[in-house]
Amino acid sequence: KQEVTQIPAALSVPEGENLVLNCSFTDSAIYNLQWFRQDPGKGLTSLLLIQSSQREQTSGRLNASLDKSSGRSTLYIAASQPGDSATYLCAVKEGNNRLAFGKGNQVVVIP
């Protein structure tokens, strides 16, 4: 059974610092990996999707890398802002179309 782990579970950083969020998964047979953002009381917003054949994806201040062989992904958020405060979820898609999620990184950016 696929297990997805996110470290750290929670972190606080001063505004302007770069954020580094880590995700690991146990089974490398994945279709893709997605990073989502979840705000309190809201649904999930997809941030980046990395196909299994890709190494990284970038969108604005966000960059996500994927090392499928070692079962790891990292989400970098440059020059963090208070509006980046949220829970970030990592999910891997397997051949059965379901997503397996980690428990999330809860981020607080301090103004």
Add this chain to the structure above:
Amino acid sequence: GAGVSQSPSNKVTEKGKDVELRCDPISGHTALYWYRQSLGQGLEFLIYFQGNSAPDKSGLPSDRFSAERTGGSVSTLTIQRTQQEDSAVYLCASSLLVGHISDTQYFGPGTRLTVL
């Protein structure tokens, strides 16, 4: 519609009652998914629809849980004889490119279920 919608947004019920949760996917999306997010837990897959059929029901936690989808669109998740451990946020998602490596699932805002 512009996105996935779910209703109700909040539901409080008494133990033993039945509840129905509704999901309206993005128009044209053939795949629909139900997940559950319990306090302190990650999102847990429940069931997946391709059109009106459910190829994968393996995530449903017990036979009290069932789901259907009609017209390749709206889906209803039904929980019978609710228990306190059913309290969670139930999230619905839909996607267009089933099985494709760039397939993205789009999530609704969820229904928060509280069983007293």
